[in-house]
Amino acid sequence: MRNFKHLITLALLGLLTACVIPSDESQPITGSELQRPPTDAEVEQYNALVSPEERIVCRRETPVGTNIPKRICRLVRDVQETSEFHREQLRRVLR
């Protein structure tokens, strides 16, 4: 029984250490860090600097097949084009 407890403790420790990623703050920022999604404030600052069509809008959406919401950012221009495309499709169907 005691051996079993040791085994479980060892296994848990092993799992924990496996999750540790060595970090070195002196190293330059890697590509993956640069690719992090922009924060809300960063998005807002970007939007203030560009023309209205170039702005992006981010919101949390729950994709089909999962209950975990995901933050999705899109260009306002793309949103408009997609909306227009869908409206056109609807008009065709209703004709």
Added chain:
Amino acid sequence: MSRSFTAMVTLIGLVALGTCAHGQEALTSQEVWRNNYQRIHAEQLVERGILAMQQGEFQSAEQDFSEAIQVVKVNNGLHSRLQVPALSHLIESLFAQGRWETADQQLAYFEWLNIRSYSKNIFDYLEGSRELSRLYLQASAYYTNPQSARYLISAKNLNWRVVRSIEVTFGTDHPLLTPWLYDIVLIHFYQASLVKRRGMTSYEFKSDDDKIIAGWALGKNESIQLSYSIGNELLQRIRSLYAGRENASAVTDALMQVYLGDWELLFDNTRMAMSYYRDAYAELNNAGVVKSEIDLFFSQSIVLPAGELAIDWQPEKEHALDGTARFIAWSTNYPGAAIPVFHNPTNGSLTPEFKVLASFSLLAVNSTEPITDTSEAHFSARQLLIQQAIPDSEFVRDLAHNAIEQLTLRPHLNSGALEDTHHNIELEYFFSPEEHAMIISNN
């Protein structure tokens, strides 16, 4: 011969006289012209315009300010920054007349003029931007303005552009950034207040532009949540800016925690707010600040959000001498918001004919029991009593009652624990200009 000679001489004499008279006339008109465009004349025109504004003669004021701008242009060049004061007054006179389209043209001209100064002197640009931001906020506060939200977002976008210009010129961790970042935080509070009141949505990508973008509009709660998130992120950034400085101080960090707590409280995150306040209390204690001073700081009645970011330890600063807090309402567009600091009238120009004196408690819990569950506590006015109303009427008392109930105040702490104020908070509430009009029409 003699007769014709005499006639000719007479004619020449007459012509000469005429020319001379014409020249004299031209000289006089030139002198008048010069007088009209004398530099000192611009200042006189601005002074006269300000007087006309005070008397409610907005058209006459507009004319004076326009002429003052022309005088500055003639004397100092078309793009001179010396026209900015007259231009600001001109825009204010247009706001007062509700001439929003003309005001927009003048605001666009101000923006253009201001951007020109960016490459020459960034401090001129910052000064101009501060004034422009003030004007946008002023426009957004007019209850009669059909596009008040658009002006609010214009102020916010301008502040973001200024933040970018400081980042590019001085770096992303320069202390010059902090007042601009805090102003964006305050604008998010106003924005959330507007969204709550009107249920307006998707400001950030449609309201500062003529184009209305269909689809993907943010819902009311999403919009409020976004404002909370951005405000929180910016306050954290300001905290890091101060923490990263060579002379970083624990007291400043504690004060930043108080501001973070205030922000949480404004968005009903009571537990988180209390956690920040307690940490701030402990940090001040550890930094060697005398306990009585910390308790004095946390015994002040401060309506949130604080108008300015104060990072120096001045525990008595906000404490009114007679213990009465003062709140000057800004606009009915933004219930619960105090007039922004740079609009704040001096004591002499306050309107004491429209105010109330109220007293209230801060906590709604039974004071005989220990306060354990802070999530149940409220930090707005409870057991509110209107002690004095000017003018005194049922309408004024009701108006003040509703307005004061919407305010959020920083909780009082004693020895780091929540303290019930037992009806001891006194507040002098000054009505906003729209409320003045409502009171006059009702009386």
